[in-house]
Amino acid sequence: MSSPNSISVAIQYLSLDWPLETGWVNYNGLQLLAYFITVFIAAPAALITGLGTSPALSTRFRTISTVFSIQVARSLHFLVLCWFILFIVIHVTLVLTTGALRNLNHMYASQDNESWTGFWIFAASMVVVIVGWVAATPFTYRHPRVVQKVGFALIGPAERLFEHIDSKPGQYTEKDISPYFWHNGKYPETEEYKQLEAGNFVDYKLRITGLVENPAELGIEQLRVLPHHEQITQHFCIQGWSGVAKWGGISMQTILDIVKPRPEAKWVIFYSFAAGPDGGIYNDAQPIEQMSYKPTMLAYDMNDETLSFGHGAPLRLRNETQLGFKLVKWIKGIEFVENFDDVGGGLGGYNNDHEFFGYRQSI
Numbered sequence: 001m002s003s004p005n006s007i008s009v010a011i012q013y014l015s016l017d018w019p020l021e022t023g024w025v026n027y028n029g030l031q032l033l034a035y036f037i038t039v040f041i042a043a044p045a046a047l048i049t050g051l052g053t054s055p056a057l058s059t060r061f062r063t064i065s066t067v068f069s070i071q072v073a074r075s076l077h078f079l080v081l082c083w084f085i086l087f088i089v090i091h092v093t094l095v096l097t098t099g100a101l102r103n104l105n106h107m108y109a110s111q112d113n114e115s116w117t118g119f120w121i122f123a124a125s126m127v128v129v130i131v132g133w134v135a136a137t138p139f140t141y142r143h144p145r146v147v148q149k150v151g152f153a154l155i156g157p158a159e160r161l162f163e164h165i166d167s168k169p170g171q172y173t174e175k176d177i178s179p180y181f182w183h184n185g186k187y188p189e190t191e192e193y194k195q196l197e198a199g200n201f202v203d204y205k206l207r208i209t210g211l212v213e214n215p216a217e218l219g220i221e222q223l224r225v226l227p228h229h230e231q232i233t234q235h236f237c238i239q240g241w242s243g244v245a246k247w248g249g250i251s252m253q254t255i256l257d258i259v260k261p262r263p264e265a266k267w268v269i270f271y272s273f274a275a276g277p278d279g280g281i282y283n284d285a286q287p288i289e290q291m292s293y294k295p296t297m298l299a300y301d302m303n304d305e306t307l308s309f310g311h312g313a314p315l316r317l318r319n320e321t322q323l324g325f326k327l328v329k330w331i332k333g334i335e336f337v338e339n340f341d342d343v344g345g346g347l348g349g350y351n352n353d354h355e356f357f358g359y360r361q362s363i
Contacts, residue, residue: 005029018098024112034087042083049077055236055321070234070242148356172232177303178243181235183310185282188273188330201314206298210269210336213260220300220314226250226258229297237324247318248301252291255298255334261288265336269343270317270328276350284328284349285340286319295320298331325351 009030012019019028027035051057052073095103105111105118108125140147152159196204205217229251234244268291272282290296296319300307307313312329319327326349340346345353 006033013094022112023103023106034091037083038087042080042087045076046080046084049073049080053077053236055234055323058234058236070236074240144356172234172244174232174246176232176244177246181243181245181302181311182237182241184237184239184324185329186274186277187309189275190273193273193330197309197313204314206315206331207333208255208259208335209333211262211265211338212336213262214258216259223250223298223300223315226254229254231295231297231318231320233295233318233320235324235327246303247297247299248304249297249299249315249318251294252296252298252319256291259336261336264338267337267340269335269337269340270331271333271335272328273330273332276354278354280344280350281332282328282350283344284317284326284351285337285343286317286322286326288336290319290321293319293321 006029009019009028013030023031050073052068053070058070058073095107099114101114101116101119102112103118104122105113105115107118108121109115109118111117201220204220206219206223208216208218227250228248230246230248232244232246234242236242266288267285268288269283269285274282276282297317298315299312299318300315302308302311307316312331315331316329317327317331335343337343340348344350347353
Protein backbone atom coordinates (compact mmCIF):
# COMPACT_ATOMS: atom_id res chain seq x y z
CA MET A 1 0.00 0.00 0.00
CA SER A 2 2.98 2.26 -0.67
CA SER A 3 2.35 5.82 -1.78
CA PRO A 4 4.47 5.53 -4.98
CA ASN A 5 2.53 2.43 -6.03
CA SER A 6 -0.80 4.14 -5.28
CA ILE A 7 0.19 7.21 -7.29
CA SER A 8 1.41 5.06 -10.18
CA VAL A 9 -1.85 3.08 -10.22
CA ALA A 10 -3.90 6.30 -10.10
CA ILE A 11 -2.03 7.64 -13.12
CA GLN A 12 -2.70 4.40 -14.99
CA TYR A 13 -6.41 4.58 -14.20
CA LEU A 14 -6.60 8.21 -15.29
CA SER A 15 -4.82 7.40 -18.53
CA LEU A 16 -7.26 4.49 -19.10
CA ASP A 17 -4.23 2.18 -19.20
CA TRP A 18 -5.58 -0.29 -16.64
CA PRO A 19 -3.14 -1.86 -14.13
CA LEU A 20 -2.25 -5.47 -14.88
CA GLU A 21 -2.72 -6.83 -11.34
CA THR A 22 -5.53 -9.31 -10.80
CA GLY A 23 -7.88 -8.89 -7.87
CA TRP A 24 -8.08 -12.66 -7.47
CA VAL A 25 -4.50 -12.72 -6.19
CA ASN A 26 -3.95 -9.28 -4.70
CA TYR A 27 -5.18 -5.69 -4.72
CA ASN A 28 -3.00 -2.89 -6.03
CA GLY A 29 -1.84 -0.06 -3.77
CA LEU A 30 -4.66 2.30 -4.69
CA GLN A 31 -7.32 -0.35 -4.04
CA LEU A 32 -5.82 -1.14 -0.63
CA LEU A 33 -5.71 2.55 0.24
CA ALA A 34 -9.33 3.08 -0.84
CA TYR A 35 -10.58 0.07 1.14
CA PHE A 36 -8.54 1.07 4.19
CA ILE A 37 -10.01 4.59 4.19
CA THR A 38 -13.55 3.27 3.67
CA VAL A 39 -13.46 0.57 6.35
CA PHE A 40 -11.18 2.00 9.03
CA ILE A 41 -11.63 5.77 8.64
CA ALA A 42 -14.86 6.65 6.82
CA ALA A 43 -17.09 4.04 8.52
CA PRO A 44 -16.06 4.97 12.11
CA ALA A 45 -16.22 8.66 11.17
CA ALA A 46 -19.77 8.19 9.91
CA LEU A 47 -20.77 6.65 13.25
CA ILE A 48 -19.01 9.24 15.40
CA THR A 49 -20.18 12.28 13.43
CA GLY A 50 -23.70 10.86 13.29
CA LEU A 51 -23.76 10.56 17.07
CA GLY A 52 -22.23 14.04 17.23
CA THR A 53 -25.49 15.48 15.88
CA SER A 54 -27.42 14.01 18.83
CA PRO A 55 -28.64 16.57 21.39
CA ALA A 56 -28.38 14.09 24.27
CA LEU A 57 -24.83 12.99 23.51
CA SER A 58 -23.56 16.44 22.55
CA THR A 59 -24.92 17.82 25.81
CA ARG A 60 -23.66 14.92 27.88
CA PHE A 61 -20.11 14.81 26.51
CA ARG A 62 -19.65 18.56 26.61
CA THR A 63 -15.84 18.41 26.76
CA ILE A 64 -15.95 16.87 23.30
CA SER A 65 -18.92 18.81 21.95
CA THR A 66 -17.38 22.16 22.91
CA VAL A 67 -14.59 21.49 20.43
CA PHE A 68 -16.41 19.06 18.15
CA SER A 69 -19.60 21.09 17.83
CA ILE A 70 -22.76 19.88 16.14
CA GLN A 71 -21.99 22.04 13.10
CA VAL A 72 -18.53 20.48 12.78
CA ALA A 73 -20.11 17.03 13.20
CA ARG A 74 -22.74 17.84 10.58
CA SER A 75 -20.17 19.14 8.08
CA LEU A 76 -17.85 16.18 8.56
CA HIS A 77 -20.80 13.79 8.29
CA PHE A 78 -21.61 15.32 4.90
CA LEU A 79 -18.00 14.96 3.75
CA VAL A 80 -18.02 11.31 4.80
CA LEU A 81 -21.19 10.84 2.75
CA CYS A 82 -19.41 12.40 -0.24
CA TRP A 83 -16.56 9.93 0.20
CA PHE A 84 -18.94 6.94 0.23
CA ILE A 85 -20.71 8.19 -2.90
CA LEU A 86 -17.39 8.75 -4.68
CA PHE A 87 -16.12 5.32 -3.60
CA ILE A 88 -19.28 3.54 -4.78
CA VAL A 89 -19.38 5.32 -8.15
CA ILE A 90 -15.70 4.68 -8.90
CA HIS A 91 -15.80 1.13 -7.52
CA VAL A 92 -18.80 0.08 -9.61
CA THR A 93 -17.43 1.82 -12.70
CA LEU A 94 -14.09 0.03 -12.46
CA VAL A 95 -15.73 -3.33 -11.73
CA LEU A 96 -17.68 -3.04 -14.97
CA THR A 97 -14.88 -1.58 -17.12
CA THR A 98 -11.88 -3.65 -16.06
CA GLY A 99 -13.23 -7.10 -16.92
CA ALA A 100 -16.83 -7.25 -15.73
CA LEU A 101 -17.32 -11.02 -15.98
CA ARG A 102 -14.09 -11.90 -14.17
CA ASN A 103 -14.69 -9.26 -11.46
CA LEU A 104 -18.29 -10.39 -10.89
CA ASN A 105 -17.09 -13.98 -10.64
CA HIS A 106 -14.56 -12.90 -7.99
CA MET A 107 -17.30 -11.23 -5.92
CA TYR A 108 -20.30 -13.49 -6.46
CA ALA A 109 -19.09 -16.93 -7.51
CA SER A 110 -15.61 -17.25 -5.90
CA GLN A 111 -14.19 -18.14 -9.30
CA ASP A 112 -11.28 -16.69 -11.28
CA ASN A 113 -12.58 -17.06 -14.82
CA GLU A 114 -14.76 -15.25 -17.35
CA SER A 115 -17.82 -17.47 -17.17
CA TRP A 116 -21.30 -15.93 -16.77
CA THR A 117 -21.95 -17.52 -13.36
CA GLY A 118 -21.09 -14.44 -11.32
CA PHE A 119 -23.04 -12.19 -13.67
CA TRP A 120 -26.25 -14.22 -13.32
CA ILE A 121 -25.94 -14.34 -9.53
CA PHE A 122 -25.40 -10.57 -9.56
CA ALA A 123 -28.39 -10.07 -11.88
CA ALA A 124 -30.60 -12.23 -9.67
CA SER A 125 -29.59 -10.29 -6.58
CA MET A 126 -30.44 -7.01 -8.34
CA VAL A 127 -33.85 -8.40 -9.30
CA VAL A 128 -34.48 -9.28 -5.64
CA VAL A 129 -33.48 -5.76 -4.57
CA ILE A 130 -35.65 -4.08 -7.20
CA VAL A 131 -38.68 -6.29 -6.50
CA GLY A 132 -38.29 -5.65 -2.77
CA TRP A 133 -38.04 -1.89 -3.33
CA VAL A 134 -41.08 -1.84 -5.66
CA ALA A 135 -43.10 -3.95 -3.21
CA ALA A 136 -42.01 -1.96 -0.15
CA THR A 137 -42.87 1.46 -1.55
CA PRO A 138 -46.68 1.06 -1.75
CA PHE A 139 -46.68 -0.83 1.55
CA THR A 140 -44.83 2.05 3.16
CA TYR A 141 -47.37 4.55 1.82
CA ARG A 142 -50.34 2.45 2.94
CA HIS A 143 -49.02 1.35 6.34
CA PRO A 144 -46.58 4.01 7.55
CA ARG A 145 -47.23 3.33 11.24
CA VAL A 146 -46.33 -0.34 10.78
CA VAL A 147 -43.03 0.67 9.20
CA GLN A 148 -42.46 3.13 12.04
CA LYS A 149 -43.10 0.47 14.68
CA VAL A 150 -40.84 -2.05 12.96
CA GLY A 151 -38.10 0.56 12.70
CA PHE A 152 -38.41 1.42 16.37
CA ALA A 153 -38.34 -2.29 17.29
CA LEU A 154 -34.99 -2.50 15.48
CA ILE A 155 -33.33 0.62 16.88
CA GLY A 156 -35.31 1.10 20.09
CA PRO A 157 -32.96 -0.92 22.31
CA ALA A 158 -30.00 1.22 21.18
CA GLU A 159 -32.00 4.44 21.71
CA ARG A 160 -32.95 3.46 25.23
CA LEU A 161 -29.27 3.20 26.16
CA PHE A 162 -28.96 6.97 25.73
CA GLU A 163 -32.34 8.51 26.44
CA HIS A 164 -32.10 8.55 30.24
CA ILE A 165 -28.87 10.51 30.49
CA ASP A 166 -28.97 13.26 33.12
CA SER A 167 -27.18 15.80 30.98
CA LYS A 168 -25.69 19.06 32.16
CA PRO A 169 -25.51 22.38 30.29
CA GLY A 170 -22.69 22.55 27.76
CA GLN A 171 -19.58 24.62 28.24
CA TYR A 172 -20.93 27.72 26.53
CA THR A 173 -20.39 31.33 27.50
CA GLU A 174 -22.12 34.53 26.45
CA LYS A 175 -19.64 34.97 23.60
CA ASP A 176 -21.04 31.74 22.09
CA ILE A 177 -24.61 33.08 21.90
CA SER A 178 -25.88 33.01 18.32
CA PRO A 179 -26.47 36.42 16.71
CA TYR A 180 -29.76 35.12 15.29
CA PHE A 181 -32.04 32.41 16.61
CA TRP A 182 -34.75 31.18 14.25
CA HIS A 183 -38.47 31.34 14.97
CA ASN A 184 -40.18 28.03 14.32
CA GLY A 185 -43.74 26.77 14.61
CA LYS A 186 -47.21 28.08 13.88
CA TYR A 187 -47.92 31.19 15.94
CA PRO A 188 -50.90 31.22 18.33
CA GLU A 189 -53.91 32.97 16.82
CA THR A 190 -56.65 32.49 19.42
CA GLU A 191 -58.47 35.44 20.95
CA GLU A 192 -57.49 34.15 24.40
CA TYR A 193 -53.80 34.40 23.62
CA LYS A 194 -54.12 37.77 21.88
CA GLN A 195 -55.82 39.25 24.95
CA LEU A 196 -53.15 37.87 27.27
CA GLU A 197 -50.40 39.25 25.05
CA ALA A 198 -52.11 42.64 24.84
CA GLY A 199 -52.18 42.75 28.65
CA ASN A 200 -48.49 41.83 28.89
CA PHE A 201 -49.56 38.44 30.31
CA VAL A 202 -50.63 39.97 33.64
CA ASP A 203 -53.65 37.63 33.66
CA TYR A 204 -51.71 34.58 32.46
CA LYS A 205 -52.04 31.43 34.56
CA LEU A 206 -49.97 28.30 34.06
CA ARG A 207 -52.33 25.44 34.91
CA ILE A 208 -50.63 22.30 36.21
CA THR A 209 -53.03 19.37 36.53
CA GLY A 210 -53.28 15.60 36.33
CA LEU A 211 -51.65 13.03 38.59
CA VAL A 212 -50.23 15.47 41.14
CA GLU A 213 -50.80 16.00 44.84
CA ASN A 214 -50.98 19.79 44.51
CA PRO A 215 -52.58 21.05 41.28
CA ALA A 216 -51.49 24.64 40.71
CA GLU A 217 -52.27 27.82 38.81
CA LEU A 218 -49.23 30.10 38.69
CA GLY A 219 -49.21 33.60 37.26
CA ILE A 220 -46.17 35.05 35.56
CA GLU A 221 -45.15 37.06 38.63
CA GLN A 222 -45.52 33.98 40.83
CA LEU A 223 -43.27 32.11 38.43
CA ARG A 224 -40.67 34.88 38.49
CA VAL A 225 -40.32 34.79 42.29
CA LEU A 226 -39.55 31.07 42.27
CA PRO A 227 -35.84 30.08 42.46
CA HIS A 228 -34.23 31.36 39.26
CA HIS A 229 -32.58 28.89 36.88
CA GLU A 230 -30.23 30.00 34.10
CA GLN A 231 -28.28 28.16 31.42
CA ILE A 232 -26.52 28.75 28.11
CA THR A 233 -27.25 25.80 25.87
CA GLN A 234 -27.47 24.79 22.24
CA HIS A 235 -30.78 24.26 20.47
CA PHE A 236 -30.99 21.42 17.94
CA CYS A 237 -33.68 21.60 15.25
CA ILE A 238 -34.76 18.53 13.31
CA GLN A 239 -34.53 20.71 10.18
CA GLY A 240 -30.75 20.74 10.60
CA TRP A 241 -29.98 24.13 12.12
CA SER A 242 -28.82 24.90 15.63
CA GLY A 243 -28.25 27.93 17.82
CA VAL A 244 -26.89 28.85 21.23
CA ALA A 245 -28.93 31.01 23.64
CA LYS A 246 -29.05 32.00 27.28
CA TRP A 247 -32.27 30.93 28.97
CA GLY A 248 -33.66 32.14 32.27
CA GLY A 249 -36.63 30.75 34.15
CA ILE A 250 -37.62 27.96 36.48
CA SER A 251 -36.11 24.50 36.72
CA MET A 252 -38.69 21.79 36.15
CA GLN A 253 -37.41 20.21 39.33
CA THR A 254 -38.81 23.24 41.16
CA ILE A 255 -42.19 22.61 39.52
CA LEU A 256 -42.03 18.97 40.57
CA ASP A 257 -41.30 20.01 44.14
CA ILE A 258 -44.37 22.26 44.13
CA VAL A 259 -46.97 19.96 42.58
CA LYS A 260 -45.56 16.63 43.84
CA PRO A 261 -46.38 14.11 41.07
CA ARG A 262 -48.03 10.89 42.18
CA PRO A 263 -46.12 7.61 41.71
CA GLU A 264 -48.29 6.54 38.77
CA ALA A 265 -47.39 9.67 36.75
CA LYS A 266 -45.01 8.57 33.98
CA TRP A 267 -45.41 11.32 31.37
CA VAL A 268 -45.70 15.09 31.36
CA ILE A 269 -47.83 16.67 28.63
CA PHE A 270 -47.11 20.28 27.66
CA TYR A 271 -49.97 22.08 25.93
CA SER A 272 -49.49 25.17 23.77
CA PHE A 273 -51.74 28.14 23.05
CA ALA A 274 -50.82 27.53 19.41
CA ALA A 275 -52.47 25.14 17.01
CA GLY A 276 -50.49 22.74 14.88
CA PRO A 277 -50.24 23.16 11.09
CA ASP A 278 -53.14 20.70 10.58
CA GLY A 279 -55.35 22.15 13.31
CA GLY A 280 -55.74 21.02 16.89
CA ILE A 281 -53.76 22.13 19.93
CA TYR A 282 -50.02 21.59 19.76
CA ASN A 283 -48.76 19.35 22.57
CA ASP A 284 -45.92 17.06 23.41
CA ALA A 285 -45.26 14.25 25.90
CA GLN A 286 -42.01 14.14 27.86
CA PRO A 287 -40.80 11.29 30.13
CA ILE A 288 -41.20 12.36 33.74
CA GLU A 289 -37.66 11.30 34.64
CA GLN A 290 -36.30 13.93 32.23
CA MET A 291 -38.08 16.65 34.21
CA SER A 292 -35.43 16.22 36.91
CA TYR A 293 -32.55 16.77 34.49
CA LYS A 294 -30.49 19.86 35.27
CA PRO A 295 -31.09 21.58 31.89
CA THR A 296 -34.87 20.93 31.80
CA MET A 297 -36.66 24.17 32.54
CA LEU A 298 -39.51 26.56 31.79
CA ALA A 299 -37.97 29.68 30.25
CA TYR A 300 -39.47 33.17 30.49
CA ASP A 301 -36.25 35.03 29.56
CA MET A 302 -33.95 34.66 26.55
CA ASN A 303 -30.56 36.34 26.37
CA ASP A 304 -31.36 38.47 29.45
CA GLU A 305 -34.55 39.83 27.92
CA THR A 306 -38.18 38.84 28.38
CA LEU A 307 -39.04 35.96 26.06
CA SER A 308 -40.34 37.33 22.77
CA PHE A 309 -43.57 36.36 21.04
CA GLY A 310 -41.72 34.49 18.29
CA HIS A 311 -39.74 32.44 20.77
CA GLY A 312 -42.70 31.33 22.86
CA ALA A 313 -43.85 34.07 25.27
CA PRO A 314 -44.77 33.94 28.03
CA LEU A 315 -43.28 30.51 28.72
CA ARG A 316 -41.54 27.79 26.77
CA LEU A 317 -40.00 24.42 27.55
CA ARG A 318 -36.28 23.73 27.40
CA ASN A 319 -35.18 20.09 27.61
CA GLU A 320 -31.70 19.98 26.17
CA THR A 321 -31.67 16.23 25.52
CA GLN A 322 -34.52 16.68 23.03
CA LEU A 323 -34.85 18.09 19.52
CA GLY A 324 -36.44 21.48 18.98
CA PHE A 325 -39.93 20.38 17.95
CA LYS A 326 -40.32 18.75 21.38
CA LEU A 327 -39.70 22.03 23.19
CA VAL A 328 -43.24 23.41 23.34
CA LYS A 329 -43.63 27.19 23.07
CA TRP A 330 -46.46 29.46 24.26
CA ILE A 331 -47.19 27.01 27.08
CA LYS A 332 -50.80 27.06 28.26
CA GLY A 333 -50.80 24.14 30.65
CA ILE A 334 -48.99 21.07 31.94
CA GLU A 335 -50.60 17.73 32.71
CA PHE A 336 -49.07 14.73 34.47
CA VAL A 337 -50.41 11.41 33.13
CA GLU A 338 -49.78 7.69 33.35
CA ASN A 339 -49.78 7.32 29.57
CA PHE A 340 -50.60 9.46 26.56
CA ASP A 341 -53.02 7.09 24.80
CA ASP A 342 -55.93 9.52 25.13
CA VAL A 343 -53.98 12.69 24.31
CA GLY A 344 -54.44 13.81 20.72
CA GLY A 345 -53.80 10.86 18.45
CA GLY A 346 -52.27 8.87 21.28
CA LEU A 347 -48.75 8.75 19.86
CA GLY A 348 -46.98 11.12 22.22
CA GLY A 349 -47.35 14.56 20.72
CA TYR A 350 -48.71 16.65 17.86
CA ASN A 351 -45.87 15.92 15.45
CA ASN A 352 -45.94 12.25 16.39
CA ASP A 353 -49.68 12.15 15.60
CA HIS A 354 -49.49 14.05 12.31
CA GLU A 355 -46.07 12.99 11.07
CA PHE A 356 -43.75 10.13 11.91
CA PHE A 357 -41.57 11.35 14.74
CA GLY A 358 -41.05 9.00 17.66
CA TYR A 359 -41.59 10.34 21.18
CA ARG A 360 -38.04 9.31 22.01
CA GLN A 361 -35.85 11.87 20.27
CA SER A 362 -32.72 11.79 22.36
CA ILE A 363 -30.55 10.23 19.68
